[in-house]
Amino acid sequence: MSTIVATNAERSVPGQIDIWYFVLVEVVIFSSYFITYMLYRIWDPALYLESQAHLSQNFGALNTVILLVSSWLIARGVQAAREQRYESAQNLVGMTILCGVLFIISKLFEWSSKIQQGFEFSTNQFFSFYYFLTGIHVLHVLIGFVFLSVVIYQLRSPQRRSIKVIESGAIYWHMVDFLWVIIFALLYVMR
Amino acid sequence: MSAVASELAAPPASLVGRIGWHWKHNPKIELWIMWWAMVCFYQLFGVVFALMTRVMPPPAPWWDQARIVQWFNDNHYGLLWGFGIIFLVAGITASMNALIAYSMTRMSVSRAFSYIYVAIYSLATLPGMLLTAIFLTVGALRPDRDPAVISWLYDASFTAFVGTMGVFLIGTSVWMLAVLLDKNRVFPLWFAYLNICNLLTEIVVAPMWIFKEGPFAWNGIIAFWVDTLVFVVYTIAFITLLRRLIVREDFGDGPLPELEQRT
Numbered sequence: 203m204s205t206i207v208a209t210n211a212e213r214s215v216p217g218q219i220d221i222w223y224f225v226l227v228e229v230v231i232f233s234s235y236f237i238t239y240m241l242y243r244i245w246d247p248a249l250y251l252e253s254q255a256h257l258s259q260n261f262g263a264l265n266t267v268i269l270l271v272s273s274w275l276i277a278r279g280v281q282a283a284r285e286q287r288y289e290s291a292q293n294l295v296g297m298t299i300l301c302g303v304l305f306i307i308s309k310l311f312e313w314s315s316k317i318q319q320g321f322e323f324s325t326n327q328f329f330s331f332y333y334f335l336t337g338i339h340v341l342h343v344l345i346g347f348v349f350l351s352v353v354i355y356q357l358r359s360p361q362r363r364s365i366k367v368i369e370s371g372a373i374y375w376h377m378v379d380f381l382w383v384i385i386f387a388l389l390y391v392m393r
Numbered sequence: 394m395s396a397v398a399s400e401l402a403a404p405p406a407s408l409v410g411r412i413g414w415h416w417k418h419n420p421k422i423e424l425w426i427m428w429w430a431m432v433c434f435y436q437l438f439g440v441v442f443a444l445m446t447r448v449m450p451p452p453a454p455w456w457d458q459a460r461i462v463q464w465f466n467d468n469h470y471g472l473l474w475g476f477g478i479i480f481l482v483a484g485i486t487a488s489m490n491a492l493i494a495y496s497m498t499r500m501s502v503s504r505a506f507s508y509i510y511v512a513i514y515s516l517a518t519l520p521g522m523l524l525t526a527i528f529l530t531v532g533a534l535r536p537d538r539d540p541a542v543i544s545w546l547y548d549a550s551f552t553a554f555v556g557t558m559g560v561f562l563i564g565t566s567v568w569m570l571a572v573l574l575d576k577n578r579v580f581p582l583w584f585a586y587l588n589i590c591n592l593l594t595e596i597v598v599a600p601m602w603i604f605k606e607g608p609f610a611w612n613g614i615i616a617f618w619v620d621t622l623v624f625v626v627y628t629i630a631f632i633t634l635l636r637r638l639i640v641r642e643d644f645g646d647g648p649l650p651e652l653e654q655r656t
Contacts, residue, residue: 224586227626231590234619238608324603334600334609341596345589 216280217369225377228342232381235338239331239388246327251393253328256321261312262390265305266383272301273379276350276372283357283368291368292357298375299350302343309340335385342378349374424492424639431489432632437482438522445475448525449621451551451612454605458540461547465532472533476526483518483526490514493568493631496638499649500575506567513564520557525550555611556602558595565592577648580634591627594620 215222243250279294313333316322323333353371356362404414415422442449447468456464465472493514494507528550532543569588572580600609601616608615641649 218582220582220586223583224589227587227590231619231623235615238614238619242608323600327607330600330604330607330609334597334615338593338597341593 217373218366221370221373225373228377228381232384235335236384236388239335242327242331249326250328253321253326253332254389254393256316256319257332257390258312259390261308262386265308266386268301268305268308269379269382272298272305273376275301276375279353280369280372283363283365288357288363292354295350295353295357295371299347302346302350306340306343309336332389335389339378339382339385342381346375346378420644421639421642424495424642427488427492427495428632428635428639430485431492431635434482434485434489435628435632437478441475441478445471445478446529447471448529448550448554451555451617453612454548454551454610456547458544461544462536462540464547465529465536465543469533469536472529476530479522479526483523486518486522487515490517492635496579496635497568497571499577499638499642500571500579501577502571502574506571510564510567510571513560513567517560517564520553520560522554524557525554528553551611552602555617556598558598562592562595565595578651579638579649584630584634587627587630590623594623 275294276298279291279298282288282291282294313336316329316332321329323330349371353368356364356367404411404418415425419425452464490511494511497507497510498504500506528546532546532550535543565588569585569592572582572585572588598616598620601611601613604610604613604616607613611617637652638649641652643650
């Protein structure tokens with residue numbers, strides 16, 4: 203890999219610069235959600251602590267492991283593409299999508315379990331934030347499927363295979379993972 | 394066409410002379426008229442909705458009937474004069490939609506994109522602006538009505554203004570898809586991604602229909618302030634990029650020429 207990087211001296215950052223602008227804007231927007239959550243939490247800590255106790259940390263940890271594995275898989279996929287092992291790269295990106303599907307299934311299962319227990323979107327402010335943050339994140343996972351499908355489309359034909367586009371898809375997916383880690387820390391772990 | 398224009402004598406030095414020259418000879422004059430109409434409209438929109446009618450930022454959703462009636466009384470003349478202006482100039486939004494649709498016809502994508510965009514956005518002024526203007530004007534002009542009815546008008550106005558989503562969601566998606574598929578590089582790729590941020594705000598406002606207070610209410614930090622900030626950034630970006638499009642326009646079919654680097 204070091205050889206490849208060295209021979210591409212003009213490449214200062216992986217992926218297209220446009221995807222980095224997008225990641226920057228997304229991180230700023232999500233940061234505003236996180237700061238808002240923190241402010242409301244500070245104003246009513248008892249409600250948030252009591253409500254948080256109804257979330258399963260095991261579920262949150264499982265979600266985190268699934269997404270961390272997916273990030274590892276997509277990183278391996280990009281590496282395979284750089285080394286021109288395109289079939290292996292396709293399989294790794296396919297497995298990344300599979301992890302994303304598993305994440306969504308586990309999230310749907312968790313939401314339905316919470317609703318059955320009587321914790322809905324309007325139950326209290328903590329659960330409003332819980333459904334909002336996890337919901338908007340799931341939307342980003344769904345958009346991630348589009349990015350990763352484009353990556354597979356790129357990998358399938360020798361006429362395409364733009365490493366910049368492949369890296370851009372991976373960068374988006376890493377952002378989805380990164381945002382989840384913060385959401386997990388804020389909603390499930392922080393006491 | 395631009396070659397023909399360049400062969401003509403240089404425009405006169407005086408402002409009036411220059412305007413006259415461009416009116417007669419500049420092949421991009423119609424595009425510039427559309428662009429300036431869009432800029433003027435957004436300026437007016439800001440003045441009317443933020444300063445005259447006090448609709449932005451929105452007042453509280455949790456007020457009782459007496460407080461709502463008082464809000465209409467406090468803003469009586471602002472509402473009437475402000476929305477009077479809006480009723481007069483609302484049609485200018487058509488020039489903005491036309492210019493955006495034009496940008497899509499300049500791309501390598503099917504013209505169906507621009508047709509869909511115009512069809513969808515021809516509906517946009519209604520939920521985005523006119524319903525609010527009509528309801529609030531009615532409330533301001535009928536202060537003798539039952540406070541319960543005035544409160545209904547107030548709720549309907551602000552839920553329509555902040556919470557209507559579908560038209561903008563689909564319209565933004567169409568523009569985003571066109572930019573992503575375009576090979577003529579009419580807009581940079583980052584603008585397609587910025588469309589994703591904007592269309593997500595249309596989903597983020599949805600909880601506003603449920604809550605009367607907190608961050609997800611129609612005046613909340615998330616449903617109003619963050620979303621509005623994203624929309625303002627998005628609007629500044631597309632107005633700037635449309636200007637660049639007009640400057641770069643060569644009336645050809647292939648890739649749009651890049652601007653020359655200033656040294």
